[in-house]
Structures are given as structure tokens and as C-alpha cells.
Amino acid sequence: MTFEKNILCIGAGYVGGPTMAMIAHKCPQYKVTVVDINPDRINAWKSEDLPIYEPGLDEVVTAARERNLFFSTDIEKGIKESDIIFVSVNTPTKTFGEGAGMASDLQYWEKTARQILDNAESSKIIVEKSTLPVRTARAMERILTSRNNHIRFDVVANPEFLAEGTAIRDLENPDRILIGSRETDSGREARNEIVDIYRNWVPEEKIITSNVWSSELSKLVANAFLAQRISSINSISALCEKTQADVAEVSKAVGMDNRIGNKFLNASVGFGGSCFKKDILNLVYLCRHYGLEEVSNYWESVVRINDYQKQRFVLTILEAMFNTLAGKRICLFGFAFKADTGDTRESPAIFITKKLLDEKAVVNITDPKALENAEADLAGHNGNVSFVKDPYEAATGCDAIAVVTEWDIYRNLDYEKIFNSMRKPAFIFDGRNILDYKYLYNIGFNVYPIGKPKLTHFTKTN
Ligand code: NAD
Numbered sequence: 001m002t003f004e005k006n007i008l009c010i011g012a013g014y015v016g017g018p019t020m021a022m023i024a025h026k027c028p029q030y031k032v033t034v035v036d037i038n039p040d041r042i043n044a045w046k047s048e049d050l051p052i053y054e055p056g057l058d059e060v061v062t063a064a065r066e067r068n069l070f071f072s073t074d075i076e077k078g079i080k081e082s083d084i085i086f087v088s089v090n091t092p093t094k095t096f097g098e099g100a101g102m103a104s105d106l107q108y109w110e111k112t113a114r115q116i117l118d119n120a121e122s123s124k125i126i127v128e129k130s131t132l133p134v135r136t137a138r139a140m141e142r143i144l145t146s147r148n149n150h151i152r153f154d155v156v157a158n159p160e161f162l163a164e165g166t167a168i169r170d171l172e173n174p175d176r177i178l179i180g181s182r183e184t185d186s187g188r189e190a191r192n193e194i195v196d197i198y199r200n201w202v203p204e205e206k207i208i209t210s211n212v213w214s215s216e217l218s219k220l221v222a223n224a225f226l227a228q229r230i231s232s233i234n235s236i237s238a239l240c241e242k243t244q245a246d247v248a249e250v251s252k253a254v255g256m257d258n259r260i261g262n263k264f265l266n267a268s269v270g271f272g273g274s275c276f277k278k279d280i281l282n283l284v285y286l287c288r289h290y291g292l293e294e295v296s297n298y299w300e301s302v303v304r305i306n307d308y309q310k311q312r313f314v315l316t317i318l319e320a321m322f323n324t325l326a327g328k329r330i331c332l333f334g335f336a337f338k339a340d341t342g343d344t345r346e347s348p349a350i351f352i353t354k355k356l357l358d359e360k361a362v363v364n365i366t367d368p369k370a371l372e373n374a375e376a377d378l379a380g381h382n383g384n385v386s387f388v389k390d391p392y393e394a395a396t397g398c399d400a401i402a403v404v405t406e407w408d409i410y411r412n413l414d415y416e417k418i419f420n421s422m423r424k425p426a427f428i429f430d431g432r433n434i435l436d437y438k439y440l441y442n443i444g445f446n447v448y449p450i451g452k453p454k455l456t457h458f459t460k461t462n
Pocket residue numbers: 010011012013014015016035036037038041075088089090091108109111112129130131132160161162163164274275
């Protein structure tokens with residue numbers, strides 16, 4: 001069978017896999033190949049047990065796999081055969097040298113550029129799918145044009161805005177598709193080729209184009225704005241706890257202003273995930289690099305408030321439980337950084353568990369999808385921790401429950417049964433404000449939500 005276009009994606013992770021599966025699903029006329037250096041990941045993409053959990057992903061992959069969607073470790077062959085290459089490798093925070101702890105580590109990205117240059121036998125469009133510092137396209141172009149071999153490469157920025165847990169919905173019905181290119185004839189031509197792909201299912205008015213730098217920067221700014229809203233409401237949750245205001249009521253009242261909007265105003269134990277912190281720190285680093293100290297301090301405070309919120313949650317547990325956790329059993333409801341994913345990268349649960357273990361608490365962790373990752377995250381950390389699939393079993397014999405991930409299943413458990421199986425006094429710390437705390441209080445729990453008045457059975461005299 002001959003295909004209209006040969007699309008390659010380098011990097012078969014949370015972005016590369018689902019994004020390419022959606023393109024293959026919506027465009028049977030294109031051949032889509034996803035390659036990765038990690039053979040285990042590729043084998044998992046070829047199996048019934050996909051390497052990531054994402055609602056609806058199995059169906060989309062199964063429908064297109066081996067029809068026009070292929071997974072492979074043969075990167076060189078993939079490069080040779082492709083017209084368009086999406087690059088979706090990881091761009092973590094640098095852990096060494098200049099900019100350590102802030103700047104993006106671009107080594108995987110640069111390796112890919114060199115690999116494309118070494119193997120390309122015809123002209124290609126290179127699409128930046130990874131999130132990158134603004135002006136990375138220029139570095140990519142410089143590498144790709146370092147040999148005078150008559151092969152043309154056009155670099156286009158097409159950042160991805162999907163969120164984990166809703167990736168398939170976001171890909172199928174995106175708020176916008178952003179495609180940035182050089183404002184030259186060949187740049188615009190390349191941009192139109194990418195627009196053509198999305199036109200197969202995304203309405204015209206949602207596909208926007210820009211210059212390549214705006215596109216790169218918009219991705220960092222979108223994540224920074226989203227994270228900023230969470231830090232804003234989390235900072236107010238601390239004030240609510242001091243003043244008897246209820247943060248849910250405040251965010252409802254504030255969010256009903258059309259100009260503000262009601263999304264991303266849920267107070268929580270802090271944001272996690274592989275991108276918010278990394279992308280803000282990248283923005284902070286860029287601003288410092290350009291001498292914009294005030295701007296960088298402003299954005300850095302979003303991360304500082306997030307750290308403060310995680311710390312505050314642990315301190316609330318410690319203070320409520322009479323300032324000692326040594327030997328006490330605490331059950332964590334959820335370890336993933338959000339519901340509907342098994343991903344635990346930068347999950348607040350990692351910080352919280354380590355702090356609880358440092359206090360010599362015994363920690364039982366339960367989560368429907370993230371226990372394997374949780375075990376890997378905590379490997380090597382000293383302390384008494386166990387991983388239990390069943391939430392009832394995990395809570396049995398515990399002094400406290402801490403809700404860390406907003407999985408639906410935790411909303412409707414039999415809390416009377418759980419209360420009866422726990423040591424008294426029994427505590428619940430709801431780091432997601434998903435539980436009916438008055439009901440829990442009536443059962444006998446001492447309840448500590450985020451940014452709402454606590455409900456305890458202790459009186460001033462006992
Ligand atoms: P990931 O770690 O899940 O996947 C990256 C993959 O790239 C890995 O499987 C790795 O083995 C592979 N890889 C690295 N170097 C390679 C090379 N030289 N050749 C072939 N494969 C290589 O990362 P991710 O979560 O998919 O994120 C990828 C990029 O997308 C990042 O820049 C991230 O900021 C951005 N992003 C992520 C999300 C998300 O929800 N995870 C959303 C939007 C944007």
C-alpha cells in the first residue's frame with residue numbers, strides 16, 4: 001500500500017505515543033512510525049499492555065496499529081523513509097553544570113538533530129513537539145545546515161498542549177493547534193504541510209500559526225499561567241485556614257467572573273507532573289539569561305508557593321497528630337500526580353511520603369494505577385513503606401488517611417467500614433478536597449481539608 005505522507009516521530013513517550021496514534025487514527029492515508037531508543041517501551045507499544053495508562057488510548061492504538069501506525073527501534077530507517085519528522089524526546093531539567101536545576105537539558109534533543117543529519121537522504125520538515133526554550137529552532141537549524149549536502153530542512157514548532165489523563169480527549173478536540181515557522185517561503189510552505197495534517201479533524205479556526213519564536217514561547221507561557229493559577233489559589237488556601245473562609249467558596253465566587261474563569265482554581269496539595277515545574281524553571285532561567293531579574297523572580301515564586309503548599313500539608317499532619325508521627329501508620333490515598341494516570345513524575349506524593357518517613361511514620365500507599373512507579377520513586381529511601389492495591393486493606397490499622405490524588409474511587413468508599421478498621425483517634429487529611437467532610441466528621445473522623453475549617457472531635461478542655 002502506498003501512503004500520501006510518511007510521518008516519523010522520534011520519542012515514544014507520553015506525548016509521542018498518543019499524539020501519533022491520534023494522527024494515524026484520523027488520517028489513514030498517512031503512514032505513521034514511532035521510534036525510540038528504549039526497546040522495552042517500543043515492545044510495550046506493540047503489545048496489549050501499553051507503556052502508559054490513558055483513558056481511551058487502547059482503542060485508538062488498536063484501531064490503527066499495523067494498519068498505518070507502526071512502532072520500531074530502527075531510528076535510522078525511520079529517518080531515511082520519512083517526509084516529516086516530529087521530535088518528541090524528553091527535555092528534563094538539567095541536573096549538572098551551568099543552569100543545573102533550572103535550564104532544559106537539551107542533550108536528547110541535540111542527539112536527535114545529529115541523527116537526522118547523519119541519516120537523511122532527502123529534504124524533510126522537522127517538527128518540534130517537545131517543549132523547548134525559546135530560540136531552540138535556531139540551534140536545530142544550525143546543526144541541520146552544518147553540512148552542505150543539498151538536503152533542505154525546515155524547522156517548525158508545534159508544541160503539544162495535551163494533559164495527562166485526558167490526552168485522547170484533548171488530542172481529538174484540542175482548544176487550539178499552534179504551528180510556528182520562519183516567515184520565509186519555505187518556512188510557510190512547511191507550516192502549511194503541518195496544517196494539512198491537523199485539518200483532517202481539527203476545525204480551521206482552531207489551527208493558528210505564528211512565527212517560530214512565539215510558538216516556542218507560548219508553550220512555556222501556557223504552562224506557567226496554568227501553574228500560576230494553582231499557586232494563586234493555594235496561597236489563598238493558607239489564608240482561608242487562618243480566617244475560617246472556605247477556599248472552595250472563594251474560588252467559586254472568583255471564578256464566576258467571566259474575565260477570570262473557573263478552571264484550574266482547585267486548591268490542592270500542590271501541582272505535580274513532569275512539566276509545570278520544569279517549564280517554569282526553564283522560563284525563569286531564560287529571563288535571567290536575558291537580564292530580566294524581576295520577571296524571573298515573579299515566575300519563580302509560582303514554584304516557591306508550590307513547595308510551600310506541599311510542606312504545609314505535611315506540617316498540618318504533624319501538628320494535628322500531636323507533633324509526633326514516629327511509629328504511627330499513615331495511609332496515602334493516591335500516589336499519581338493527578339487522577340486517571342499512572343504517572344508519578346514530580347508527584348507531591350513523593351515529597352509527602354519522604355517527609356513522613358523522615359518523621360519515622362509507617363506509610364501504606366494505595367493507588368489504582370501508580371503503585372509500580374511509586375515503588376520505583378521510593379527505592380533507596382529508608383523507612384517503613386508498603387504498597388497495597390486495595391484501599392480498605394491499606395487503611396486497616398492506620399491512624400490517618402491522607403488523600404493525595406483525586407481518584408474518583410476515593411469519593412465513594414465505605415468510610416464507616418474504614419473508620420471501624422482504624423486506630424483511634426482517626427484522622428483524614430484531604431489534600432484534594434474531594435470528600436464529604438461533614439459526613440466523615442459525623443462518622444467520627446477528625447477531618448482536615450485544604451483551605452477549609454477543620455472539623456475535630458477534640459474540645460479545648462480534653
Ligand atoms: P517521555 O520521557 O515520556 O518520552 C520521551 C521518549 O523519548 C522516551 O521514551 C525516550 O526513550 C525517548 N528518547 C530520548 N532520546 C531519544 C533519541 N535520541 N532517540 C529516540 N528516542 C529518544 O517524555 P514525554 O512526557 O513524552 O515528554 C516529551 C516532551 O513533550 C517533553 O519536552 C515534554 O515537556 C513535552 N510535553 C509533555 C507532555 C506530557 O503530558 N507528558 C505534554 C506536553 C508536552
